[in-house]
Amino acid sequence: MQPPEFLARHGGVARLAHLRRAGFSRSEVGRAVDSGLILNGRHGVYRLPQANDDFVRAYEANAAVTCVSAAGHYALWTLQAPSQPHLAACHRRLPRSIRSHRFSGNISTLQPPVLPLKDVLLHALQCLPELEALVMVECAYSRGEIDLDFLRRLLPGARNGRARAVLHLVECGSDSLLETVARVLFRRHGFDVRTQVYLKGIGYVDFLLNGCLIVEIDGVGFHLNKPQFKKDIRRNNVGAASGYRVLRYLYEDVVHRPEEMLAQIQQALATPPRQPC
Known part of the structure; x- marks a missing residue:
């Protein structure tokens, strides 16, 4: 294995100490740099040209990626990309352009x-707005990667009350972050909410509100999936023929226009069925 391969297996970036511990000599590392296969950054940090910029910043600042900036590494849901890198360190020397977090470990x-x-x-629970933290945790x-009681024990005292309150909103069963956000919005608006309900002849629906209104939440690319689109139309028709009302909402409705969605x-729910002409 050569230094570029080692870096590719470790996020595309490493310190010289990591490369040396892996058995690479300084001359091997130097040849990889001279050939342009890897780049030599500040503070003994070596990287591939396509390396994650947050990883590079972290090594150069003697810090680690955390909070929403680490969501991609763990394939966690996020509502939006961070406006600045979130890094954790045991020192207070992080640049002001970094959203800093404290960490006492090695x-x-x-x-x-x-x-x-x-x-x-x-x-994330201590830093982000409620719904942004919720989708990551949920x-x-x-x-099955985290235990809620374990997280609660790590959030003692009054100063962590808001973070613990987010944990009370966590449930299991959502297929997407949009379903998680919609569920919270619906319940806070006072609707009777049932999630992932099986209806005979229709199948599972995302939400059944007040026992009579089916609400389906569609992800960003749902309309690009033609077979699924056709299936959803048929399900809507069966639901309407069975006496249910059916509403469908998109990412933009749930995240950017929730007030309009809730009002609709x-x-x-308040409008009775139209009488025959």
């Missing part, structure tokens, strides 16, 4: 420089 051994999942989620919980649902 960061130097992390490879790639990403905090463990539990710490990533703790920082994703990990639904996959309220109107649909």
